[in-house]
Amino acid sequence: MSNERKEEKEEQAYAYWLANCSGLGNQTKRRLEIYAGSAKAVYGMKETDLKGILTQKQIKSLMEAGRETDKEKLMEHYAVLKKQNIHFYPISHPNYPNRLKTIGNPPYAIYVEGRLPEEKIPAVAVIGARQCSEYGRYMAEQCGQELAKSGIIVISGMARGIDGISQWAALQADGFSCGILGCGTDICYPSENRKLYETLKSRGGILSEWPPGTSPRPELFPLRNRIISGMADLVLIIEAREKSGTLITADLALEQGREVYVVPGRVTDSLSAGCNRLLCQGAGLLISVQEMLEETGMVHSQKIGEGKTEGDMKALLNSGSEEMNRILEVLDFYPRSLDEIQAESGMEYGKMMFALMNLCIEGMAEQLAAGQFIKKRKRETDE
Amino acid sequence: MYSTIASAAVCGMEIVMVHVEVDIAQGLPGFILVGYLSSEVKEAGERVRIALKNAGVTLPPMRITVNLSPAHIKKGGTAFDLPIALGILKALGELPPESTEGILAVGELSLNGTVNPINGVLPLVKKAKEEGYLRCLVPEGNRQEGRMIEGMDMIGVADLDEAIAYLKTGRIPEEQNTSCGEREEAIQGDFQEIVGQGAAKRAAEIAAAGFHNLLLVGPPGSGKTMIAKRIPGILPPLTEEEKLEVSSIYSVAGLLSHSHTLISCRPFMNPHHTITAQALVGGGKVIQPGMISLAHKGVLFLDELPEFKMNTINLLRQPLEEKQVRIVRLEGSYAFPADFMFVGAMNPCPCGYYPNMKRCHCTASQIRRYQNHVSGPILDRIDICAGIAPLELKQLEGKIGQEDSRTIRKRVIKARQIQEERYRHRSYCCNALLPQKDMEEFCRLEKAEKEFIGQAYTRMEMSVRAYQRVLRVARTIADLDGQEKISKLHLAEALECRMAGEGYWERRM
Numbered sequence: 066m067s068n069e070r071k072e073e074k075e076e077q078a079y080a081y082w083l084a085n086c087s088g089l090g091n092q093t094k095r096r097l098e099i100y101a102g103s104a105k106a107v108y109g110m111k112e113t114d115l116k117g118i119l120t121q122k123q124i125k126s127l128m129e130a131g132r133e134t135d136k137e138k139l140m141e142h143y144a145v146l147k148k149q150n151i152h153f154y155p156i157s158h159p160n161y162p163n164r165l166k167t168i169g170n171p172p173y174a175i176y177v178e179g180r181l182p183e184e185k186i187p188a189v190a191v192i193g194a195r196q197c198s199e200y201g202r203y204m205a206e207q208c209g210q211e212l213a214k215s216g217i218i219v220i221s222g223m224a225r226g227i228d229g230i231s232q233w234a235a236l237q238a239d240g241f242s243c244g245i246l247g248c249g250t251d252i253c254y255p256s257e258n259r260k261l262y263e264t265l266k267s268r269g270g271i272l273s274e275w276p277p278g279t280s281p282r283p284e285l286f287p288l289r290n291r292i293i294s295g296m297a298d299l300v301l302i303i304e305a306r307e308k309s310g311t312l313i314t315a316d317l318a319l320e321q322g323r324e325v326y327v328v329p330g331r332v333t334d335s336l337s338a339g340c341n342r343l344l345c346q347g348a349g350l351l352i353s354v355q356e357m358l359e360e361t362g363m364v365h366s367q368k369i370g371e372g373k374t375e376g377d378m379k380a381l382l383n384s385g386s387e388e389m390n391r392i393l394e395v396l397d398f399y400p401r402s403l404d405e406i407q408a409e410s411g412m413e414y415g416k417m418m419f420a421l422m423n424l425c426i427e428g429m430a431e432q433l434a435a436g437q438f439i440k441k442r443k444r445e446t447d448e
Numbered sequence: 449m450y451s452t453i454a455s456a457a458v459c460g461m462e463i464v465m466v467h468v469e470v471d472i473a474q475g476l477p478g479f480i481l482v483g484y485l486s487s488e489v490k491e492a493g494e495r496v497r498i499a500l501k502n503a504g505v506t507l508p509p510m511r512i513t514v515n516l517s518p519a520h521i522k523k524g525g526t527a528f529d530l531p532i533a534l535g536i537l538k539a540l541g542e543l544p545p546e547s548t549e550g551i552l553a554v555g556e557l558s559l560n561g562t563v564n565p566i567n568g569v570l571p572l573v574k575k576a577k578e579e580g581y582l583r584c585l586v587p588e589g590n591r592q593e594g595r596m597i598e599g600m601d602m603i604g605v606a607d608l609d610e611a612i613a614y615l616k617t618g619r620i621p622e623e624q625n626t627s628c629g630e631r632e633e634a635i636q637g638d639f640q641e642i643v644g645q646g647a648a649k650r651a652a653e654i655a656a657a658g659f660h661n662l663l664l665v666g667p668p669g670s671g672k673t674m675i676a677k678r679i680p681g682i683l684p685p686l687t688e689e690e691k692l693e694v695s696s697i698y699s700v701a702g703l704l705s706h707s708h709t710l711i712s713c714r715p716f717m718n719p720h721h722t723i724t725a726q727a728l729v730g731g732g733k734v735i736q737p738g739m740i741s742l743a744h745k746g747v748l749f750l751d752e753l754p755e756f757k758m759n760t761i762n763l764l765r766q767p768l769e770e771k772q773v774r775i776v777r778l779e780g781s782y783a784f785p786a787d788f789m790f791v792g793a794m795n796p797c798p799c800g801y802y803p804n805m806k807r808c809h810c811t812a813s814q815i816r817r818y819q820n821h822v823s824g825p826i827l828d829r830i831d832i833c834a835g836i837a838p839l840e841l842k843q844l845e846g847k848i849g850q851e852d853s854r855t856i857r858k859r860v861i862k863a864r865q866i867q868e869e870r871y872r873h874r875s876y877c878c879n880a881l882l883p884q885k886d887m888e889e890f891c892r893l894e895k896a897e898k899e900f901i902g903q904a905y906t907r908m909e910m911s912v913r914a915y916q917r918v919l920r921v922a923r924t925i926a927d928l929d930g931q932e933k934i935s936k937l938h939l940a941e942a943l944e945c946r947m948a949g950e951g952y953w954e955r956r957m
Contacts, residue, residue: 198805225812257812335806400803402837403647403944414650415937422940426900426907432944433803434796435665436647436835 078143079104080155082134084174085276088126093119094173095156104155108139151250151277152177164188168295168321172274175292178250179270182243182296187363188218190297190318192311193227193304198336199439200398201304204328205230206442208301211354213240215364220245220297222289223265227303229258236264243270245296247289248281272296287313294318299361301326301351305339312339315348324361326351388412388420389429396430396440403436449473451538451545454552455531456575457516457523458568458700460735460775460782463575467517468528470535475511481532483516486524492557496533499557503608505542512536522779524734527566530555530585533608534615547615552576553585561608565589565706570699573597574692585611591623593699593709596692637678640852644839648675651834651945653856656682657863658879658924661768661790661829663753666836667800672793673718675836676749679791680714681853683746684861690745697744697785701737715746717788721755729763729773730784740767743788753792754821761823764790768829792830794822804838831880831917832945863927879924884916891919893934900936904943918942 083094083104100118101107108131115124134142146153154161155174163184165171182188189212193201209231212219219235221228223244232242244265248254250273253262265271274292275285290313294300300318302325305311318325326349330337344350351357358364395401395409407417421438424430431441449472457466479493493514497507514532516523531553537543554572556564569590574597576584583601586594591604603620605611610621639649648664652675655662662679664672686694694711698704704711719728719739730738740748750756767773771787797815801807810818867878870890876882882890893901905915919934922942926934 196805196809196811199803201805333806402835404644404837407646414646415941418944419937419940422904422943425943426903428907434835435663435833436837436944437803439803 074143075140076103076105077153077155077158078139079108080157080174081143081146081153082130082139083107084153084155086127086130089119089123091170091173093123095171098155098157104157146277149251149277150178152181154181162296164298165292165295168291170291171295172292174274176250176273176276177270179243179266179268180241181270181272182218182220182241186216186218186241187299187358188220188243188297189363190220190293190300190314190323191227191231192221192293192300192302192314193231194306194309194311194336195224195226195228196336197226197230197304198334198399199433200330200334201227201336202230203398203440203442204303206234208303208328208351208354209234209240209242210238212358213238213242215354215358216240217358217363218243220293222247222286222293223254223258223261223271225255225257229261231303232265232269233261236261236268241269243272243296245289245293246271246273246281247275247286249273249275249277249279251277252280254281286310290314291317291321294321294323297323298363299324299326299357301328301357302340302343302348303328304330304336305343306335307338307342309339312343315343324349326357326361386420386423388416389424389427392417392420392424393429393440396424396438398440400433400437400439403438406438449539449541451535451548453531453535453538453548454581455516455528455554456552456572457521457527458525458572459521459780461571461697461700461737461741461784462782463568463572464518464521465575465579466521466523466528468531468535469515469517470532470539471513471515472508472536472539473511473513477509477511479507479512479514481514481516483514483519484522485516486522488526489516489523489528492526492529492532495529495557495559496536498559499529499561499608500533500536502559503561503612505537505540507536508540512539525566525568526556526564527554527568529557530563530587530605530608530611533557534585534611537612543612543615550582551585551615552581552583553611555585555587555590555605555611557608563587563605563607563611567702568696568700569593570596570692570704570709571696573600573602574696576600585614588621589706592706593695593704596695596710637674638681638853639678639856640850642671642674642678642850645671645675645836648834648836649851649856651832652679653682653860654921654924654928654941654945655679655789655791655832656856657860657928658831658867658921659789660831660880660921660924662792663827663830663833664791664793664836665796665833666793667804667838668795670836670838672836673749673751676718676747676751676791676793677716678853679747679749679789680716682856682860683714683789684857684864686712686714686745693785694745697737697741701742703742715743716749717743717746718749718751721750721752723756723760725760725763728760729767729775729786730782731775735775735777735782737784738773740764740773740786740788741784744785745787746789747791748788749791749793751793753794754818758821758823761826765825765829768826790830792822792826828913831921834945859928862930863924866927866930879920879927882920882923887916887919891923891934893939897934897936897939901939901943904939908943910946914946918946921945 097107098104112128191208205227209219213235219232219242221232223229235242250271253259294314294317300323302311315325327340327343328351330340391410395406410417430438433439451470453468455466455468457464481490481493534553556566565587569586570593573584573594577597577600584594585603588604588606591602594602605621613619666672691710691712698711717739726732728739730741767786773784773786775782796802797810798818799808799810871877922934922938925938925941
């Protein structure tokens with residue numbers, strides 16, 4: 066091993082130590098590092114050196130942290146991290162994402178499993194409600210898939226609902242996706258997204274500013290949100306209630322100078338209330354993913370973008386029998402009961418049922434709960 | 449000085465003929481009761497002695513031994529008071545020896561000699577008839593109940609004096625109340641009163657037609673209970689035989705009264721979810737039929753299914769399969785009939801509004817946990833699952849001319865007749881009980897239908913059991929339609945009311 070690399074590794078270990086020092090903010094750590102020249106130098110600083118730079122309390126916690134770990138232990142800790150296959154990038158590291166450096170209060174260091182998104186490829190954060198409606202689910206799938214097909218990176222928080230769905234759709238379409246967690250990268254939260262988590266690890270990336278082993282705590286998630294918007298060039302909001310975490314992310318995105326696009330919804334839907342509010346305040350309106358990407362200059366218009374969402378449905382409409390089409394017109398992304406479907410289609414009960422079941426078999430409709438049906442995007446590949 | 453009187457004991461639903469033997473002999477004066485007796489029978493000694501004294505009979509200072517034979521069966525209840533008293537009188541020579549021949553006597557005595565009603569007279573009289581008895585001496589309060597069995601001479605006695613007088617002179621006591629009461633058709637409500645909910649009503653009709661078990665799922669206040677309560681009204685009326693069968697259970701449970709001696713409409717039982725295991729399936733210190741037996745030939749409705757304790761619900765597994773429940777105790781094993789239609793109702797999620805995401809804030813794991821409260825094996829035995837959608841207020845207005853229960857019932861009866869005709873050489877009589885081995889024969893599908901269901905099978909990820917359920921239900925729908933051949937339309941409808949997946953509306957991702 067060359068001397069240079071050894072030094073680099075040592076510096077990393079010191080940075081790791083500094084990143085784990087409690088009582089100091091991200092900014093302070095960064096300033097301290099610049100002042101001293103390196104993390105190693107910060108480690109070597111004496112109490113008297115720090116006077117005037119830090120407050121008494123900060124000095125105390127830094128000194129305590131220094132006393133607790135000697136140099137050998139420091140290297141050991143770092144080796145454990147390496148063994149877990151977790152990459153550690155302090156802000157001074159060349160791999161540290163440039164996008165993050167531009168935000169206010171960038172994390173002093175980040176932990177990454179898998180790969181980091183490439184700097185040159187545009188990235189879109191797709192976020193939304195955890196308890197989403199079927200409409201939200203549909204839109205999240207659609208957007209995730211189309212973004213991936215356009216070669217755009219999908220950033221999100223790997224949460225339940227919109228986040229996870231869009232990321233999964235992107236991965237299914239062979240795209241790249243990066244999950245930003247509010248806990249250590251070695252913890253899968255929420256646990257039901259285990260499959261997504263593993264896939265992200267192998268084919269995408271997982272990023273967190275918290276050291277491994279940090280369990281998910283409510284106060285960590287708002288902080289996580291600034292990284293989601295920070296890692297993206299554009300934030301796309303699919304569904305959000307008024308007064309939701311998603312709207313906070315939207316505010317953060319605007320502060321960071323990111324574009325915000327919103328999927329519109331019906332005025333009567335509480336799950337779209339936040340989205341419509343943002344639209345009212347001047348956020349971009351998503352008509353189709355393609356148009357959004359062209360408007361923002363992320364892709365250049367190659368295919369003239371007719372709304373693919375519409376086209377998809379039209380293709381479906383042409384494929385089935387007349388009765389099936391009639392039912393399909395009545396169906397919606399909002400669950401409809403059998404009685405409603407029958408009343409609106411005006412068909413005989415038996416025939417209506419037959420057409421409906423055919424749609425279910427074809428995968429164009431789905432029984433959501435007892436007697437409740439929704440329209441569904443035809444499955445291209447089985448999950 | 450020995451005498452014997454015929455009587456009978458109720459053991460669960462079974463009636464055991466008992467002979468009350470009395471011997472009066474010289475010796476140390478005493479009153480001894482033997483024959484594997486429970487404590488209430490042992491107390492009969494005191495009641496009988498005082499009742500006899502008050503009827504003007506003084507017991508001689510002799511050794512009186514009473515044996516209830518056969519002596520190996522545990523006997524409970526207070527029905528032996530009267531036969532013991534009569535046996536003593538006969539042994540004392542107060543009654544002519546031939547007067548009690550061919551007579552079966554039961555009844556409880558008060559100290560003043562009044563004969564009080566007892567439980568289980570109806571099955572008891574039925575058994576007596578089978579055993580060749582001609583007359584039954586029963587408490588006046590039970591006379592009407594016994595009359596339900598034709599060809600039996602029922603003599604109701606109000607007190608001990610009347611009984612003695614009858615046996616001595618053959619004078620039949622005056623009948624106080626001759627009104628014979630069939631229990632009024634107390635069907636609760638009519639389907640006409642339910643506005644909208646076409647799909648749910650249709651599901652109820654199918655369930656009734658094939659005696660399928662039914663699960664109603666819907667938000668609070670959408671009318672699940674309303675629909676369930678009206679199901680007995682669309683089931684075919686009970687046959688005379690079934691009426692006696694059901695009434696016998698009520699008789700044993702002591703639920704028949706003087707004016708209501710015959711259960712003539714299908715029972716509807718809806719126990720609260722705090723019900724204990726004993727109350728549900730039967731049992732207790734003195735073995736009594738449980739809710740499931742009281743729902744025999746009718747409907748057992750469990751509202752808020754996930755609130756029931758898992759182990760209580762799981763007790764239904766065997767009765768649902770075998771149509772009877774067997775309770776084993778130290779004294780023996782008792783079988784109670786329990787051929788009921790199971791109707792469950794539940795909300796789709798803890799708050800009740802899923803999949804309406806405007807109102808439902810339940811997380812996927814909350815919904816899963818809620819669903820998991822319902823035992824899988826029980827869900828496995830439910831053929832039809834119907835969703836009930838919340839009504840909009842405007843739908844409530846001005847909807848008249850809906851179908852009434854009578855019209856629906858007519859269709860159900862027709863479908864039942866078809867089934868009875870089809871299964872006349874089998875041990876079962878309705879589609880719900882159609883076993884797998886006979887499906888090939890009775891649910892034959894044409895090529896096109898086979899293709900259709902085959903597609904559904906793979907695309908909807910059904911299990912074999914789910915597939916069989918769909919076939920059974922499709923059979924019933926075809927019967928309702930009056931068609932021998934199961935068509936695609938029938939299959940489609942059956943597919944809709946199946947329970948999909950593990951739970952059935954599991955939230956994805």
